[in-house]
Amino acid sequence: MEWATVKPAAFDYAAPTSLAEALTLLGDPDRDATVLAGGQSLLPMLNMRLARPELVVDIGRIPNLAGIEEREGALVFGAMTTKAAVESSALVLRQQPLLHAATKLVGHPQIRSRGTVGGSMAQADPAAEYPAVAVATGGWMRAVGADGERTIPAADFFVTCLTTGLAPGELLVEVGIPALSAGTGWSFTELSRRHGDFAMAGVAVTVRLDRAGCFEESRIVVFGVGDIPTRMSAAEELLRGERPEPSLYRRAADAVRDAFDAPMSDIHASAEYRLHLAGVLAERGIADAVARAHPGEEGPNR
Amino acid sequence: MSSTNGTRPVRVTVNGTVHEATVEPRTTLSELLRSQLGLTGTHVGCEHGVCGVCTVLIDGKAVRSCLTLAVQVDGSEILTVEGLAAADGTLHPLQEAFSAEHGLQCGFCTPGFLMAVYALLTEKPDAGEDEIREVLGGQLCRCTGYQSILRSVMRAAAQFRESKLEWVR
Ligand SMILES: Cc1cc2nc3c(=O)[nH]c(=O)nc-3n(C[C@H](O)[C@H](O)[C@H](O)COP(=O)(O)OP(=O)(O)OC[C@H]3O[C@@H](n4cnc5c(N)ncnc54)[C@H](O)[C@@H]3O)c2cc1C
Ligand code: FES
Ligand code: FES
Numbered sequence: 138m139e140w141a142t143v144k145p146a147a148f149d150y151a152a153p154t155s156l157a158e159a160l161t162l163l164g165d166p167d168r169d170a171t172v173l174a175g176g177q178s179l180l181p182m183l184n185m186r187l188a189r190p191e192l193v194v195d196i197g198r199i200p201n202l203a204g205i206e207e208r209e210g211a212l213v214f215g216a217m218t219t220k221a222a223v224e225s226s227a228l229v230l231r232q233q234p235l236l237h238a239a240t241k242l243v244g245h246p247q248i249r250s251r252g253t254v255g256g257s258m259a260q261a262d263p264a265a266e267y268p269a270v271a272v273a274t275g276g277w278m279r280a281v282g283a284d285g286e287r288t289i290p291a292a293d294f295f296v297t298c299l300t301t302g303l304a305p306g307e308l309l310v311e312v313g314i315p316a317l318s319a320g321t322g323w324s325f326t327e328l329s330r331r332h333g334d335f336a337m338a339g340v341a342v343t344v345r346l347d348r349a350g351c352f353e354e355s356r357i358v359v360f361g362v363g364d365i366p367t368r369m370s371a372a373e374e375l376l377r378g379e380r381p382e383p384s385l386y387r388r389a390a391d392a393v394r395d396a397f398d399a400p401m402s403d404i405h406a407s408a409e410y411r412l413h414l415a416g417v418l419a420e421r422g423i424a425d426a427v428a429r430a431h432p433g434e435e436g437p438n439r
Numbered sequence: 440m441s442s443t444n445g446t447r448p449v450r451v452t453v454n455g456t457v458h459e460a461t462v463e464p465r466t467t468l469s470e471l472l473r474s475q476l477g478l479t480g481t482h483v484g485c486e487h488g489v490c491g492v493c494t495v496l497i498d499g500k501a502v503r504s505c506l507t508l509a510v511q512v513d514g515s516e517i518l519t520v521e522g523l524a525a526a527d528g529t530l531h532p533l534q535e536a537f538s539a540e541h542g543l544q545c546g547f548c549t550p551g552f553l554m555a556v557y558a559l560l561t562e563k564p565d566a567g568e569d570e571i572r573e574v575l576g577g578q579l580c581r582c583t584g585y586q587s588i589l590r591s592v593m594r595a596a597a598q599f600r601e602s603k604l605e606w607v608r
Binding site for chain 2: 142143144145146147148149150152173176177180181183184185193195197221244245246247248250251331332333
């Protein structure tokens with residue numbers, strides 16, 4: 138029995154077994170090459186012919202690109218680390234519960250078994266959880282290209298919808314996510330039509346309270362509303378030095394709604410609805426983060 | 440491995456049998472299984488990862504075979520729904536549970552559900568209802584309303600904890 142039902146347009150394929158070989162393939166200016174990691178975003182685009190690369194460079198056979206380690210107060214993920222590995226990591230659960238919670242919201246176990254940490258960052262979907270976590274925690278990306286390597290703060294990495302600061306031919310090799318410091322409260326909330334769908338809107342929050350129980354520092358990052366995960370500086374400023382209470386969270390939520398000039402609007406949710414959700418989720422998210430915070434606690438990471 | 444145009448050989452173990460095939464790089468695993476190896480138990484629906492009917496096991500993990508290239512699984516072990524029942528056709532206990540609890544109607548979605556659940560229970564024999572629901576949430580069924588599928592899996596899970604040996608393929 139043989140018949141053919143190919144979906145993608147034809148492409149050439151290479152599975153380099155070293156970083157150097159991969160960079161050579163990706164650096165060729167005459168070929169339109171695309172990196173293949175877990176394939177959970179690229180394959181749908183190939184199957185729908187939204188992507189028609191000449192060459193697909195599969196980085197799955199390069200050694201040492203997957204793994205989780207602790208380095209200088211941060212968790213460092215090899216780009217090819219699967220979300221399943223992040224989800225089952227005791228280290229992540231202990232040191233970075235916000236990332237653990239966000240991981241459970243990325244698609245389904247059947248997608249997380251192959252989808253990678255690097256792939257989610259490089260894909261830069263505005264509604265994706267991982268970029269929001271990277272921005273909320275002050276994470277960084279390490280990229281390697283023909284001209285050497287560089288570290289890019291998450292705040293500069295996401296440029297616009299589906300676009301990152303990676304240069305052509307550059308490979309993302311590591312993602313650093315600082316551990317949550319002791320006493321920091323956190324929350325990760327999103328709303329999607331069905332569990333496992335991309336979020337219509339979501340909010341990641343971290344807060345630190347001082348000895349008196351007032352806001353010392355907070356980070357509020359909204360995703361799924363703007364073209365990239367966005368810090369809500371006005372709302373963060375509004376909380377600073379204040380005592381946590383529901384009326385304050387409501388004012389912060391108003392500041393979140395005011396922060397967007399042109400929210401995304403598509404078949405999944407209108408701009409108005411996304412803005413409404415961002416406010417509601419920010420209000421809840423701040424309250425949840427405060428409930429998890431331990432006032433005045435300082436010191437080494439947990 | 441250097442890059443060359445055109446087809447290339449792949450070697451995969453499917454349900455315990457080694458297969459060698461020649462594929463274009465754009466051939467997905469679902470297509471290799473169905474059209475080259477004749478294993479049409481693995482269904483395809485959406486071909487963009489959403490419906491889950493194409494779910495198979497690659498080296499023990501449940502994955503979407505429509506979102507995996509055949510060339511990516513060169514050297515891997517694949518388990519498909521055809522690998523569940525015994526050689527004489529005796530149904531696997533998981534399949535028996537679906538039959539007993541009416542976990543299927545038209546049956547289009549069933550291979551995907553079986554493989555996703557098989558992967559969960561063999562990896563986490565103590566999986567509770569929440570974990571089971573989460574895995575079921577990644578598979579679409581347009582007939583059953585899911586409650587009978589959940590009952591099938593809960594029944595199978597209880598059984599699995601008692602008699603693992605009959606289970607693992
Ligand atoms: C049904 C379904 C539901 C999903 N739900 C969600 C969800 O709720 N939230 C969510 O965030 N995601 C979701 N996803 C997407 C999934 O998380 C993807 O795994 C992820 O977006 C991309 O990771 P990947 O490893 O599969 O990358 P790939 O698909 O292989 O690559 C994605 C893009 O990144 C580039 N790339 C990958 N790795 C690198 C690297 N190391 N260096 C440079 N470029 C690189 C590729 O060239 C490509 O352009 C879903 C996917 C499916 C199929
Ligand atoms: S056909 Fe693969 S998920 Fe629908
Ligand atoms: S039984 Fe018909 S789709 Fe599930």
